[in-house]
Amino acid sequence: MLRYITRRILWGIVLLILVSALTFILFQVFPTTDPALLRAGRNSNQADIQHIRVELGLTHPIYVQFWDYMKGIFLHFNFGYSYYSQASVTSLIFNRLPATISLTVGAVVLWVVMGIPVGIISAIKRGTFLDRASMTSALTFVSMPTFWLGLLVLYLFGQVVGLVQIFPGPGSYVGLTVNPVKWFTSLILPWFVLAATQAAIYSRLLRGNLLEVMGEDYIRTARAKGVREGRVIFKHGIRSAITPVLTVLGIDIGGLLGGAVITETIFEIHGIGLLNIQAINHSDFPIVQGTTLLAAMFVIVANIVVDVAYAYLDPRVRYS
Amino acid sequence: MKHYRKALYASVVGLLAVGVSACGSSNNGGSGGSSNATPKLPLKAGENAAAEQIYGGKKGGTLNVLSSEDFISQDPGGMYFALDYAVGYATQRPLFVYPPNSSDTLAPDLATAVPSTSNGGITDGGKTITVHIQPNVKFSPPVNRTVTSADVKAAIQRLFNPNVGNGYASAYFNNIVGAANAKGGPISGITTPNATTIVFHLTKTDAVTVLGALSMPGSSPVPANLIGKYDAHAPSTYGTSFEAFTGPYMIQNNNGVVKGVGYQTGKSMTLVRNPNWDPNTYASSAYKPPAYLDKVSIQIGGDPNVIGPQVLKGSDMAQLDTPSKSTVHQAYTQYPSEIMFTTAAGDHYMTLNNSKGPFTNVNLRRAVYANLNREAIIRIKGGVLTGSPGTHFLTPGTSGFDQAGGYAGPDYPWNKDTSGNLKVAEQYMKAAGYKSGKYTGNHVVTIVGSNNGADELAINQDVNQDFTQLGFKTHLIQVDQSVMYSKYCQVPKNAPDVCPSGGWLRDFDNGLAMLYVPFDGHAIVPTNNSNFGLVNNPQINAAMDTARYTANPTANAQAWANVDKLLVQQAVAVPEDFDIQPNIASGNVRAVDDIWNEGSIDFAFTSLK
């Protein structure tokens, strides 16, 4: 197992290098505004623009820029400085990360709490009104685009702009250490927005898995043994059905930690997603590189964790 | 240049075609009505300068400002962006300013008077400007000491330092003696006979220009004894690592350190009272900031569609950047007292390549000019609330605007009909040598427009049609806005025949600030060029030169009006509109907007009700 993990981690690093290279190349290939021009201001003279280019290291040939950049990241863990604000990218990322983590963790808890029981009950009471009602509402939520749901939820329940003003409106997010109560209440709507779609997906997924599993032979055996039905469902049925769901969960968490752009923008939560979109608008390449690598790293780590967890959950996988 | 306007992100993302013309019941203008008349809207004091009450507010409170766009620079010497100005003018004191309710009359800020020939401030026929500054203005902590003329000199000199990256010094201050080769070091033409006097010696009679340019934030004093340390960095760290303030407010700072304290990139900007500010250091009642608010708290980021309703339905709030179209619509119909429209907001025009291709022919240009349907473009953008048809290149509120014909514009046949006139156009086609009245040449006209949003696409189509109507074969290229600039319109080598998205915003009240960079041949540069049309007409160049060095302000305005008329006469480009800029604030905010800065909210005059 240890060798397996080490191998995966090494491969993960290779992947990060590739992602970094690809981002760099994409930025060069796709037309974006020259960041030197952005910084220089209008009708600035050529000397000024050139000066800024030199400052930003844009005058070196591309492969030199690339090599300097890769060296910086992988040897010194220096992600460079924002073209726009000269702040160090790592400081910006660390500044924004807690918000994204808060958003992710709360959303995950909420959608697991909402989705898993609904999935189980729908499977057990398959065909009944309860099952049909939950699957229909799940389908409805899955179909809602995040930006639409976010705005809807704001205009229904947000303070200042909403119809029934219960929850804090956009921009009210504060850090956990600053004001725990406000931190919590300001995240309720964003958590709901993120969790609603996911809960729907997970409940459908679990329901499908569970229905399939309940038709397996070992369920019949358990019943034939005289095991109580509740135990059959939970220890035999759900234990099998939940394994793929948990692996999907791990990967979703990894993805979400890279920043939920739309939700963060609508609710004005200064996380990685909002940082990313602001940087893209300013052609601020170092930040975009940094956030992309961060997102890639989360996904890679999540995948490794999930694979290891799967081996723990399913004994058949361990010796392959 | 459009890129630096507040309007960048919000106004071009037009998903909702606001048929505001349909809401014109309370508006006499209507959508197609007397197109050359002043729009009659229920404007809240903004347009009628005299009517804006800038004093009489209540002291106290915190204003919460929302902006989906971020600031660029907090260095008074480097800032060149409308949003930055809102903070800059509340925290720094340039020599002169425009009061919130004036777009053309300077008032003294740090200075004790606006120099003129009558008060002896301008001498040598316009080659020498003598400015006296207030004797008891202090820098904010930790500097704390009194501002002297040396500090103003240091401020102007550093504008030429590449590390400061100032974008306008070389255009406006190039005629100061010794400035030509300045790189941030001492400039001989700026002298300080005593602690409260600073004299500018000019190589030419450029006083009117320089005076206007001194109203930009760059003339705000910096601590001369400390600034060298920060300007030695590339880029300068003044404004981030350290800043000293002279205005009624300051960016919250930790012993002068701004970044990470009062300003968090992409997140927030907080302004607090400057403890060393003295309200009694203003010479003119025309400009005497009352500084009612105790604090200004700006939140950055967020969706414009959400910010709008927040501001409109909430309290103590204002939006700093441009509200989205749906917000403007909502405000205008449901919260009319919370939205203000400003006309002194810049213009848009369609540029034609004057140096290459078919449009080197003046009559062909006139034909195209005559045929462009300017009304349609305004309708696409959202109707009468977004602008009025452009008829020349000086904008309302700028000196010379009225002299050049006001809203009706110079009286030329191709300028008369703002919805386009095919007959007149055909006349000029014929004059250009196309007997049928339609273009029969082989050149395919390249039009490069932006594809950011439904509005832009619609405008491109409309413009395209106005060309094909005249028989031109066109090749319409629609790309991302930033690509449109950086790859086509701003690069003379790649300059297309037509750029429908030209536009300009003035730096101060003078024709030079509006007309030089877009239309003078000397302003053409190989990249980042703003003279999209590559206009290099000797007559125009000479006229601009003459106008610039006209020392008498009244004559100066008239001279620039003449330049403007000449531009129309030569049809160097085709005006599209005079922009109207909306700004919103909550109902309990007594917002005072700077009509000379696109109506941006002025923190030093705004109060809570």
Place this chain on the structure above:
Amino acid sequence: MSVQSEPTRGAGPEPTRGAVPLLQVEDLRVSFHTDDGVVHAVDGISYSVDSGRTLGIVGESGSGKSVSSLTTLGLTRSPRAQIEGRMLFDGRDLLTMEDDALRRVRGNDIAMIFQDPLSALHPFYKVGNQLMEAVLSHRDVSKQAARDRAIDLLELVGIPDPQRRVDAYPHEFSGGMRQRAMIAMALANEPKLLIADEPTTALDVTVQAQILALLEGLQRRLGMAIIIITHDLGVVAEIADEIAVMYAGRIVEHASAQQIFASPQHPYTWGLLKSIPRLDNPRGEELVPISGRPPSLINRPSGCHFHPRCPYVREAHKRIDPRLEPVPDDPGHEVACLLQPQVRGSIWRALQAGQTPAAARRLVEPAASAPVEATPLAEEAS
């Protein structure tokens, strides 16, 4: 009943004849309502099993053989199922028993093992764990006691090194070991009746023999009744005392194992017998498969349900549905066929001599069939 480390020496191998059967099934009918129609899975079967005896139920897939056993344990109960008849176990009717009472019978008094032990055991739990679960579901004992019992059970079924094996996962066992483990699990609570549904189908031939031997041995030691369900007559030849042949949800022939092999009466049984390769058949003699496919249980053939596939079918057989009736001069032997016993006898002798069914058909004479008693049945036929 307490759990002891040594299995009890229960009732002897040959209980008194005439005693109350352990399991008595009377006219069991099980049908399922589906979107395609009503599936008549079991259409009126009756049989009984005594303690210490083995009943073999033989038939193709779709004959209803598994359904009747699953019904014994109540595993076919559902809103869409219609179950009629009586199933008396130890005097109690399993069909009317409450769910909870039935649960206490399952895995306790009646146990069942299934065809594919790899899919029938939960892949995520250790084998020992699953065995313990069988014990703990019915006995209030400590985990350690249950574990000890599990180890004993593994030893009982002949799994080597049970102390280690008890912590292994199902996929770590070989096929034969797995089936032994399954059997161990079924025996956890010393059931009176063990139902084995195709216990050897998924195993190699050599392993098959071992498992069958194991079952026989366990039956002798523990005195339990066994029902073996299979499609393979060869499997039950050794181990069954009685054999019931099922077709299309009915029992078509029922006799002692000896009688079935010595004088089979039903054409279907003949088909089954002739399709088994036998060492004592002449070399070169072809196997004779039964032509056609099992019938739909929703729309069953009219008259005798076997008639579409019977080589000896007559016109009347297409209209008349035969009942299960005793074979003359052969006590304990029942068959449901319209052919005359003598005719049947001669056909079988001909088949045994090596004739093909087509040839044997000639022996079916018009006068040989007896349509008389069929009239009342004609109304039943559908």
